[in-house]
Amino acid sequence: MTLRSHLITLVLVAVLPLLLFSAIVVGLAADSERDATERGLRATGRAVSSAVDHTLDNAIGALEVLATSELLDGGDLPGFHKVAARALEGQRGWLSVAVVDRAGRQVLNTLRPTGAELPPPADARTVAAVLARRLPIVSDLIASDLPERAHVVVAVPVLRGRALRGALLTALDAHDLARVLEAQQLPHQWAAAIVDGHGVVVARVPEPQRFVGQPATAAYVALTARGDSGAARMPGLDGVRRHTVFNRLENAGWTVYLAIPTVTMDAGFRRSLVTLIGGGLVFLAAGIALAVVVGRRLTAPIVALSTAAVRLGAGQLPDTPPGSRVAEVAALGGALTDAARRRREIEGEREELLARAEASRERAALLAEASRLLASSLDYEATLERLARLLVPALADLSVVDVVGDDGEIRRVAAVHADPAKDEAARELARRFPPDRRGNHPVARALRSGRPELTGEISAETLETIAPDPAHRELAQAMAYASYLVVPLIARERTLGALSLVSAGSGRRYTAVDVPLAEDIARRAAVAIDNARLYRQSEARLRAAEAVAEIGGFLNQALDPEVVGRRIAESVRGLLGLGTSLFCRVDPYTLEMTIVAGAGAPIPGFEPGTRLPAGSATVGLAVRERRPVTTPDLLSDPRITLTREQRTLLEGLPYRSVLAVPLLSHERVIGVLALGDRRGRLFRQEEVLLAQGFAEQAALALENARLYAETRDANRAKDEFLATLSHELRTPLTAMLGWVRMLQSGTLDAATAERALQVIDRNTKLQAQLIDDLLDVSRIVTGKLSLELRAVDVGAVVEAAIDAVTPGALAKSVTLERRIDAAAGPVWGDSHRLQQVVWNLLSNAIKFTGSGGRVGVTVDREDPHVVVRVADTGQGIAPEFLPFIFDRFRQADSTTTRAHGGLGLGLAIVHYLVTLHRGTVTAESDGPDRGATFTVRVPLAPLRPTAPAGTDAATGVDRPPPLAGIRVLVVDDDADTRDLVTAVLGQSGAEVLTAASAEEALDTLARARPDVLVSDLSMPGDDGYALLERVRALGLDRDGRVPAIALTAFARAEDRARALAVGFAVHVPKPVEPAALVEVVARLASR
Structure with a gap:
């Protein structure tokens, strides 16, 4: 037999058993194919369900984004109508957007203009559900007279925190859901549908118009009642029997089903059987034909190998020779292939090395x-x-x-x-x-x-x-x-x-x-x-050092604050390349600021001479915190306080990035340097240090100017005082000496001698008063003036002072008027010194009131003070002198032509004595020839002032101090305040611990637990608020909460509210009465 015959026999032997085996496999594959089809159907059904869920998720998500709009918070329905309309344009299938309030009333609908009267919501049940559950809700199908207007409602709650504000709704076109099904590109003859919770068809493909709004078949309803997914063979709404699978959606009580006709599902088996029979015959014929062809082609590889060997021998790269089923041919072909591959690799490596070298x-x-x-x-x-x-x-x-x-x-x-x-x-x-x-x-x-x-x-x-x-x-x-x-x-x-x-x-x-x-x-x-x-x-630092050195030399000689401020503002602005700069003076007591000079672009409302309230703007924050403050945008910085007018002025300006540096002198803030640039600029640390260097130079220059002015004023006051003292001593001495000489001559008659004695007596008392005043001032300066404290009836003191000055008033024809509240209450003080205060004020009033004028005295109770007012109709006080009225040796008229005598010490003594009684004295006047009013406020005496400390008021028997056995921790960065509070509480028997800062206080708390904490609020580093929060957070008060008292100069209502909110039990404004402080501490310690 020939090679071709052997190949044909081989084909017959191989194909016939294969056909028999294939027939068996087709039968088994039919069942497997049905199972695979059902699995594919289920997988596709889940994908379709996910697509529908995704569509509903998108709608819910979009509504939830709209629900966060700040326009809803502010009630800006017209503005939200525009936003909702724009959102509607970008959402396919949305018919409208509506807003309902918490009562379920429709307040906005994009289908109606803003302000139009709106009917109740079409789907009240869905609205009630979303308001009750506070969760997103998808309604069932809402039918319409026109099938193409059938829709579902998607609703989300509008929440702010846990507060329900209402709900946001959209009407979603049911046909848009049908487009979701169409987008899945289901095979021909497949059907898919969405059925709502009441068994009504929401969408279906194919033929969506025919079945939307129709109830699903009873068989389908029964099938879906058994679980969230399943499969069965059943007739559909069109009567076609199908293999159906369903899945329940997560976002709604809907189901999605996918169905394939059973005829289509079984068609695979029939096709396989037909294919098997026809294919077997075809393969058999093809095998025979191939056997004929293969025999013919067996010699082709041998020819190809010969050609490849010739090309390889000539140094050429042959094509890969074809393979062969003959082992010898295949071996020869493999050897030639390996040789060709190796030659290609060597050539490739060479080219790669050349490329790398060039690269x-x-x-x-x-x-x-x-x-x-x-x-x-x-x-x-x-x-x-x-x-x-x-x-x-x-x-x-x-x-x-x-x-x-x-x-x-x-x-x-x-x-x-x-x-x-x-x-x-x-x-x-x-x-x-x-x-x-x-x-x-x-x-x-x-x-x-x-x-x-x-x-x-x-x-x-x-x-x-x-x-x-x-x-x-x-x-x-x-x-x-x-x-x-x-x-x-x-x-x-x-x-x-x-x-x-x-x-x-x-x-x-x-x-x-x-x-x-x-x-x-x-x-x-x-x-x-x-x-x-x-x-x-480096260059900038060099220029900065040169500028600081230059400005230092200039400022050492500058004594005018305006010149100092202008030079500092111009220098630092030019050096840092800023848009603007301001230099302000600060009142160290009130912290009120005054703009002295500026450089660069002027800022409306912040011109030189403008006064800024304490704490306002960035400069106020820097002054309050006593450290440099930077902000990239002062309008958006919550730390910075601005008046409405200042905010309006600054909103249109580019210079909103600010660096403010306080000028410190002897721990007091005396000025502030403000540097401004474009919004968003961040000041570097070296720029802050440079500005601080300029601020220190400026502070030194201002302090030098102040000391120079004080020295100059002190010298002038000294000269004026010595001249006045010489005049005031020589004038009565002249009269006294003259009359003494005349008395010694023995030539005066009795009436004239009596008059001489009266003059000598009056001038002697005047001299004694001058000397007493000088001695009082000496005691004040050396701190040796003391009080004999007891309960004092202010009315009696005032009456005694009036009696003492009445002769002088009568001599000048000045009318004395009095109104004394007998129930004004006692004060705790020195009756002699208080009478000296009233006498000085009355004497001054009579001295500066002309003949026919009036001097009035009133005593009233204005809790918690007794108030004494002395008013006159005399020559008044000039406005420029009013701030210095209580200064020693200062007189409104110190010239040689002045109309009134005196050393200018009386009011200074009054001020000191009133302060020593923990009171205040103020002066008011509308100007020259408009009279003046002096007001003295002295604290009322404690409830039981008559018994000395440590003695029972009723029995006189010794009793323990009111704070005996109580440990108090006092935290204040001001040493004088700590000493005062320590003395007050210590005298009442308390054990007092002190700390100058929050850190010291925490260390003390770690060692000893106090019964009461008394803390200042404004302190460097952590303030009083932060201290109390750290105490509570760290549990330093262990098993009980230590009651805390906020002792502070911040006395506004909002300061008190903040202190109580943080956890302070009591807010006590400074200055505080010692007795009141003791009472508060005792009350808290007894809780």
């Missing part, structure tokens, strides 16, 4: 040129521009360099495109859409992570992430970006910027292989930037 040479040349450029200049911006041009087109079609500015924002310094025509487009793109340091731009991501960002192929999704703005995306698409590599510029572990390499039309695609070269270039560029910046900083 290394180009890389070395590029790095050398880059290093030369970067080292050629300290103007790093121009250098980076040249570097970007060097990299195009060698490494990129577009090369971009961005740096991080002092304010932390990204600034583009170079953008070079290989196509000069696109250079301007690249710059326009950078101008309009700079990278946001907090966004998803690859430059921002590289700056944040400090690692390269590489994308080999820029897809549409990637471009949308980088450029979410449509206009930005359109420009980027026009540039045809294809791939990018971004590497950060890092020097001394600081990220200074980023180098971006972008391919566009060249076809280049970046890979990890390109990263090392880019990082090498970026490293060199970062070092160049860092060196240039260090040089600039």
